[in-house]
Each structure stands twice: as structure tokens, then as C-alpha cells.
Amino acid sequence: MKSYIMFSFRPVIPVFIGLCLAFSCQKLNPLEGVQLTVNTDIYKSPMMIQFVDGSPQSTKIPEGLTVSISGPGKNLVVDDLGGKDFTVAGNILTLVLDRTAKPTEEKPIVFTISVSGPGYLSTSKTITVVDEERPINYVVPLVALSAPPAGVTAASGTVSLNGGTIEAPVGNGKNEGAELTIAPGTQVRDAAGNTINAANVSTRIVHFGTDQMTSLLSFPGGFTPQNVNRNGTVTEGAFVTAGFVAIDMQAGGKEVKSFSKPIEVKIGISDDFVNPDNNQKLQPGDEIPTWSYENSTGEWKEEGVAKVSKNADGKLIATFTATHLSYWNLDYFYNLGPVCNRYYTQIKVNSNVTSYQSGYQGFLYAGNQVLNGYNFDVTNGAVSYIFNPRRSNMRVKVMDMTKYPAKPVGETALFNPCAVTTVPINLSLPAPPPPITVDINFTAKCSGKDVNIKPSAWLLLYEPTGGWYGGYTYEYMQSGKATVTVKEGKEYFVYAYTAGQYYTGKVTFTKFSSTVQSAGGAGVKGLSGSTSFNAASNRVKLVATYVINDCK
Incomplete structure (x- = not known):
């Protein structure tokens, strides 16, 4: 197998999935009675995006999904017929770049796919294309609100604008929760800034912990953002998260976007979380930068800081205020390492396998945090192109995902993606079938x-x-x-x-x-x-x- 795979969480393969055809019949004009056979290599950078349920045990296939395309490269993105009808068939979206596109490492084409669907939390994925020929498959995990993946909990309810609280509970693989509180006398506003006449708001809060891989892989856009707004300057780099939440509200039949008074948000912090600035566990009095996420554009915006303290149970929490709704993230952000203009590192395999075997995933780590996951070709001599965030001290661990829990089969040494182009990996695998x-x-x-x-x-x-x-x-x-x-x-x-x-x-x-x-x-x-x-x-x-x- 020679496909190049990016950002995959888990190969949940539905019955309604398959082959995306990059062709158009519109320009064909055969002579009567003469049979023509035409090739269709007219578009570039073919992409197949699979939207999957983020829980490894789920056999549910996301359906009824809608998507939109935004970002600087959106005008070069077309569907597999060369048009702009970005329709998800089942859970599959197929895209290509226009024939005029010329993506390179130095001048990548970047765009964002926003996705929403009934029963799932809206999210988005920013895609970077650097090669006009390499076909790439992306797998994007979605959070099912009725059965979220391990490390994620959700709560819904009605909260009074005269003062009220809603709390995402502990459990489902995490020991931390999150809550938001509305101050008495708060008014809510719609997207146009108009006040909504309401006494209560229908509210949903989803909390993502940091101890479960499934939670981290549901992070919107991934931990290597390329659209980060810091004091009006757009940059890119890498996040190390201490936890994040998604908050949605409805009032008077309208979506709430902002408030007359800030709401208070508290996010529990794992006992095992280590501050990447000093490699020490967090203490009361520490501060963590806060970020909001614009789902439609994939932009992260630095908003302020959250203050760390202990709650009545003696557990660490981070508290901050929010004036609008979105994903809110406790994150340390880094522009690490030189910009080496290399978006991929090659991982070369040494194994006993002589033909392609499915069911293996490569996970990219920075320190102890998983940044992204990739379908991984374990064939001896195979080369996988790993999308890297250009920060030092990384490693790739390969897991056998046919086992539950997943079984590790090998990992690379630490490497700096700006200093090397190819990294070897030795894998210990069972003998494959004939x-x-x-x-x-x-x-x-x-x-x-x-x-x-x-x-x-x-x-x-x-x-x-x-x-x-x-x-x-x-x-x-x-x-x-x-x-x-x-x-x-x-x-x-x-x-x-x-x-x-x-x-x-x-x-x-x-x-x-x-x-x-x-x-x-x-x-x-x-x-x-x-x-x-x-x-x-x-x-x-x-x-x-x-x-x-x-x-x-």
C-alpha cells in the first residue's frame, strides 16, 4: 500500500464508504457510435475525509453530516467533480485541489473543514497540502453527545439568567469535571449582538480531560494549529493542553453568542498534568493561558489567563471568565524550533511483514502528550509520511488497534523533525496470514x-x-x-x-x-x-x- 495517511484516529470502516472518483463528464463530446475511453488525471491532491465516532467501542456511523470550507486556500478546494457541492455521503467527504493549484512545502495550501451533524459535537479540521500528487486520507473523530469517548463527559440543562450553574461530571475515564456559572441579571445576545428576551438558557457543556488518548484526539483541529491569533498577529505552533470545554446555549429559539456579563468557567486539572514551562506539577496561584476557538475558520484566539486553585475536595481547578461561546482551552502555546519548511518526516519500517496489514496506528507524541494519530503501514521497508508540527523531541509509537486495549508493537527514538528527514522504527509483530x-x-x-x-x-x-x-x-x-x-x-x-x-x-x-x-x-x-x-x-x-x- 502506497497511500499517504494523515490525522487518523481509528479505522472505523462503514458499509457506506469507498471510492471517490475525480472525474467530470461535462466536457466529453464523443462522436455518435464511437466508444471513447478517457483517463481522469485532471485534478490534484486527492483527499478522502472519513468522519468517525470517537469512541473505539462504538460501531455507530455518523450520518446526516454537513460541512463547509473556509481558510486562505478555500478557493482552490473543489469536490471530486470539480465543483463546490461539498456533500458528505454517509460519513465520507471527497475533495481535490483545482488543476491550477501548485502546493509546495514552501507555499502550502491551507484550508479548514467545519463539520456538524445530529447527535454530534460540531468540530473542524485544518488541512495543509504540500504536494500536488500525493493522495491523503484523513480520519476525523466526532464526539457523540449521548456516548462520548473515554475522557469526555457532557451535561445539558436549563440555567436561569438570574443566576445558575451547570456541571459536566467526573467519570468516563477522568477524575475531573467542569462547570459554568451565570451571574444574576445577565442578558444574552445573538450573533448580531442583539439582546434575546429570555429568563433561562438551554445549556450544554462538554468537558475533555487530558489523561485519555480518545479525548485528546477529539481536540478540534489538532494540537499543531496553523491559525493562532496572539494580540492580532496570526502564527502557528503547538499546544499543550491542561483541559478544554465546549459550551453551547440556546434562548428564545436563537443561538446565544455573547453575554452582558462574563460567565465564570471552572475546569478541573488532572493530578498528573505537568506544566511544560517548568516540568513541575501545577500549584495554586499558577496561571494558564486561555484560548477560544472559532469553529467556522479554525482560528484560536488568546483571551487571557485562568487562575489555578483548589476546590473544596482539594482538587486543582482553573477558573476564568468568558464573554462569548465556543471551545475554550487551557493551553500552553509554543513556536518551538526553527521553521525548517519541512511538513513531513519519513518513518521507515523494519519488520517481519512482507505485505500490507491493516489495523495499526502510529501516534505522534511530544513529551507525554499525543499530538496526532496516523494509519500506519507496518510492511518491511515501508515509508510513512508523518505530518509534524515542527517542534523538537518527538517520537512515534505504533499500536495494534485490533486489540482492546490497543497493544504497542514498537516506537521510534526521540527525533527533531527539523534535523532529520527519515527515522527508523523496529516493529515486533505476529506473523501475518498468507x-x-x-x-x-x-x-x-x-x-x-x-x-x-x-x-x-x-x-x-x-x-x-x-x-x-x-x-x-x-x-x-x-x-x-x-x-x-x-x-x-x-x-x-x-x-x-x-x-x-x-x-x-x-x-x-x-x-x-x-x-x-x-x-x-x-x-x-x-x-x-x-x-x-x-x-x-x-x-x-x-x-x-x-x-x-x-x-x-
Whole structure:
């Protein structure tokens, strides 16, 4: 597998996911009765974004999601048909860059995807593109409010504007909570600054602790922000968080954005948290910078400081006031290390595995804090491109995510991403099952037209007995062709996605010929095709097609 993977938390692979096709029929004008076959390498930097439930035990697939694109590079971002219809199909969003885009390490293209959906906390992901050819897959975890991931708790209720408090409880893998208090006589305002006539506010507070990886990986935008506003100056760097909250309010049928009097917010601090400024545990009287987050733009803004004290139970809390609503974050921010204009560090693998195996994740750490997670290719000699925040003293730890709890299988030494380009890693892994290599040839047919399209697209195969962590294989096809390694004798579902439609089929890969069977429920369009085995090369060939009804 040669895909390059970024910011993935967990490979939850749904039944409604697959292949994003970067093509457009609009410019095709075949002669009557003449069949044309066209390649589709017209757009750049193909991206597939998977929105997943942030809890590792959940099999729930986020649906009904809506997205918007903002940021300096937004005008160069298009959907897989070259338009601006940014529609999430199931939990998959496919994007490319316009053919005029020229991203480089020195001049990256940066944009932000904001996402919201029923039952999930709104969040966003800032994406940096530095290569016009490299296909990249992003996995963005979402917090389900009814069943949040470990390290996260939520509370909802009605709070009086004559004075009231709401509290996010301890539990779910953390010993700290959070609360907000509204002072008597407070008035609330909408986004335009107009006062909302109300006596109460419907309020929700979500608290994220710092001791659970699932909580940290739900941090909006990640811990290497590139849109940080400090006293009016926009910069980039790295966060080390002591905890964060998301606060939402409704009053009189309108969304509350600000207050006539600041609200008071208290966030509990883990006993194990260490101040990165002095490598000491926090003490009463210490101060922590506070930051607010604008979800629609991905901007963090420094707002002031929170003061550390102890509550009645003797636990550390940080207290601050807020005049508006958003994510609020207790964070130490650093512009660490020289700006080396290198956004990636290569991790080169030494293992006993000779073919791609799914279900492994690489986690990037700065000190003891996980910054990001990545799908990781454990094949011997493989190189994974790790997006780094350009700060020193980092390491990558690889975990076997098919186990619960996840099992570590190896880690790098500490490295400075500005000082090295490639870092070795030795992995201790169980012997993989016998593989079989499959050469894939895909064709999309335009219904009613003598036109065949050879798509450049993401390809996904899912093997159900492999489980949510270990059952998927994916690759980016170039002009309809790709090579993947799968388990011999196992049945796989093959998925395709194009123009808001998805197509699916199932096939078993063996050393015999077989037929692709259509799969899926009512309204799901099928794939057709067959496999053949070449004994001389010991490889399987899969030839598959599907029909597009709306080519113009």
C-alpha cells in the first residue's frame, strides 16, 4: 500500500464508504457510435475525509453530516467533480485541489473543514497540502453527545439568567469535571449582538480531560494549529493542553453568542498534568493561558489567563471568565524550533511483514502528550509520511488497534523533525496470514453514451471477519488501476463512490476465477466484474465496472 495517511484516529470502516472518483463528464463530446475511453488525471491532491465516532467501542456511523470550507486556500478546494457541492455521503467527504493549484512545502495550501451533524459535537479540521500528487486520507473523530469517548463527559440543562450553574461530571475515564456559572441579571445576545428576551438558557457543556488518548484526539483541529491569533498577529505552533470545554446555549429559539456579563468557567486539572514551562506539577496561584476557538475558520484566539486553585475536595481547578461561546482551552502555546519548511518526516519500517496489514496506528507524541494519530503501514521497508508540527523531541509509537486495549508493537527514538528527514522504527509483530496480490482495473461507464471513464480514485475493500480495525484495505487508483494485497480465500466488499451515489459488490479472492456479486440494500447501485488468476505471476486480476446515469 502506497497511500499517504494523515490525522487518523481509528479505522472505523462503514458499509457506506469507498471510492471517490475525480472525474467530470461535462466536457466529453464523443462522436455518435464511437466508444471513447478517457483517463481522469485532471485534478490534484486527492483527499478522502472519513468522519468517525470517537469512541473505539462504538460501531455507530455518523450520518446526516454537513460541512463547509473556509481558510486562505478555500478557493482552490473543489469536490471530486470539480465543483463546490461539498456533500458528505454517509460519513465520507471527497475533495481535490483545482488543476491550477501548485502546493509546495514552501507555499502550502491551507484550508479548514467545519463539520456538524445530529447527535454530534460540531468540530473542524485544518488541512495543509504540500504536494500536488500525493493522495491523503484523513480520519476525523466526532464526539457523540449521548456516548462520548473515554475522557469526555457532557451535561445539558436549563440555567436561569438570574443566576445558575451547570456541571459536566467526573467519570468516563477522568477524575475531573467542569462547570459554568451565570451571574444574576445577565442578558444574552445573538450573533448580531442583539439582546434575546429570555429568563433561562438551554445549556450544554462538554468537558475533555487530558489523561485519555480518545479525548485528546477529539481536540478540534489538532494540537499543531496553523491559525493562532496572539494580540492580532496570526502564527502557528503547538499546544499543550491542561483541559478544554465546549459550551453551547440556546434562548428564545436563537443561538446565544455573547453575554452582558462574563460567565465564570471552572475546569478541573488532572493530578498528573505537568506544566511544560517548568516540568513541575501545577500549584495554586499558577496561571494558564486561555484560548477560544472559532469553529467556522479554525482560528484560536488568546483571551487571557485562568487562575489555578483548589476546590473544596482539594482538587486543582482553573477558573476564568468568558464573554462569548465556543471551545475554550487551557493551553500552553509554543513556536518551538526553527521553521525548517519541512511538513513531513519519513518513518521507515523494519519488520517481519512482507505485505500490507491493516489495523495499526502510529501516534505522534511530544513529551507525554499525543499530538496526532496516523494509519500506519507496518510492511518491511515501508515509508510513512508523518505530518509534524515542527517542534523538537518527538517520537512515534505504533499500536495494534485490533486489540482492546490497543497493544504497542514498537516506537521510534526521540527525533527533531527539523534535523532529520527519515527515522527508523523496529516493529515486533505476529506473523501475518498468507497474502495474495490483486491487480485492479476499474471502468466507469456513462449510461446511454459510448464513453468509458478510467477513474483516478480511492479504492476500498472491506473484509468483515477482520473487524472494524483490521478488516479494510484501501489504495488510490491512477487511471482506473491499482494493486492491493488481501487475504487469500476471504470475501471482501468493494466500494465505489461518485457524484453522491455509492456502488458496491462482493468478491472472494482465490487462485480461481470468480464473479463480483452486487451487494447492498435497496437503492444501492452495484458493481459488476470478475477475477482471474495468473499462475506464472501468482497474481489475481480484478476487472470491474459500474454505470453512471447522469453523465452529460
